[in-house]
Amino acid sequence: MSDHPTLTWTDPTGLSHTARWRSESGVSAPRRVVVADDQMPADRAYRLVCEGTALLWQGDFHNARQLLQALVRRLDKRETRGLTPAAPRGPAPDPAQAFHLHRKRQAERARILGQVLIPVEAGHHVALRRAPDVAAACTEGYGPAAEAYVVSLRELQGLIGAHEWRKKGVMIPALQAPIHPHYGVFSPVRGEYLDLVAQAPLPAALQTQSEAWDIGTGTGVLAAVLARRGIARVRATDLAPRALACARENLERLGVLPQVELLQTDLFPSGRVPLVVCNPPWVPARPHSSVEQAVYDPDSQMLRGYLQGLAVHLAPGGEGWLILSDLAEHLGLRSRAELLGWIETAGLQVLGRLDIRPRHGKASDPDDPLHAARAAEVTSLWRLGAATGACA
Template sequence: EGAATAEGSAAATASLVSLRELLALIGANEWRRKGVEIPALGGDRIHPHYGVFSPARGEYVDLVAEAPLPSQELAFDIGTGTGVLASVLARRGVRRIVATDQDPRALACARENTERLGVADRVEVVEADLFPAGRAPLVVCNPPWVPAKPTSPVERAVYDPGNQMLHGFLTGLAAHLTPDGEGWLILSDLAEHLGLRPHAELLDAFATSGLTVLGRLDVTPRHPRARDTSDPLHVARAAEVTSLWRLGPADR
């Protein structure tokens, strides 16, 4: 029953899943039931669905809560997931947010969370492959941070094969910004420390997409793994920095 709840379905059909997948479902059900406390939302909770990225690492949410807003009129939240960033923007006074995703689980999750948080009147959750129609003075995206191939639904929330979503966001950003608008890319450099994406590749992607860097806000991880010397990835995790890149059209 807990697994069905975590997956967003109460269907009582027989199925065969691996032990790893079953444990992931049980953990996801606990997250969905209890929620994740978000300091940037005044301690209110986000309830992630199975296969939707959980905002348990709140430092990246804090970046969106602290960055200076270029406008409070309209924002796009690309790949909204749980709807946490759209909700933060609404709480900051942005009058209208269009939050997109193409995963039915994420769409249901974002709608549920924005309703629970009382911001659904300002957050429109729509199905789209990255961008909605039109332009906005603020376009936000927190793509999966690791360019690797997922092997299960829960891994799809953290892996971006071939940096597909990252590059899709960057190549389409300029065409969806107003002339004085900003794109906020929230991205960890963990992949760089693991040798999976050179830093120069990211900077080249900005340039080839017709974007310029207007500024950057950085934060170091606060999660326990960053201090766990027994973790095989400790060296990379200890050096990790998560950044909010403020991007604008290069020709403005």
């Protein structure tokens, strides 16, 4: 065996087995594992997973999916009755408390549903009856597999779903073309912020230096929008190799890769340019998986890092575009005064702001736990410039 985390279990004959454990979110291998198959009743399975016992599936693959759906229904019923460990008691919590309770419930739900496990052979082959061919999806997410491993069914479904999204793509009206997200790279499904970047007036300084930076490029969608707007050179940065590979593929597919230089670096490259664009994670909270790092940013680290380093990287007359939702403000996680204070402390001034309302389904869903905050949410493009007298 390799030095990767391992999972150990005993089969019904008493033989002990060990295999590599995979978890993209960093969940530890379950300590208690029982072998389960088509004969296990859903109620017994539910009791076991709630107690922290994982089920290593040895039956029909479709029946494993049905069992997972049965567990979801039982959790839904439990949450409706207010029996989850994180359910609030007494007066309704304030928005920040409601958000943290919601995240706690999400984490508990993910822990329970992640206890249904699938054995996968070398080469990403699932030998269960009626199992789909997952080799392409798992290779895209994990790379080659020279040894057998065990993974949660939920994570395997995520890999399969990401593979389908990667093939299909997400249509981007601002590009009149799709973007194809890779597994673990956040999909640009919130199209309103892309419209802001496509429509905002470009800084006049670009006429003498046609160069812009896209900080935290992800799928490369903002770099593509900037290139399509006629900017001759775009430098796109990201720390994640997976994101840079995704961006390269998308930019090449769109025909703008010759205009874009991809760099693996934290925030800024060296130099000064007329335009620096950043769409940092919008909510100051701890992510539970790699893909959530595009949404949740502990203590607003990336946002503050972008603001603190922006002024020294702007050419004379240059602008920094900050793409940010005010959802965190409505959740009581960050105030507008706090954001404006960070801008001022960084030696920046607000040159203007473009606002747009979100168009996603949750914004109008009264059953969403965070409906009040989502209904009031506004996404903004903040046009920032170096304050008069700021260090050059």
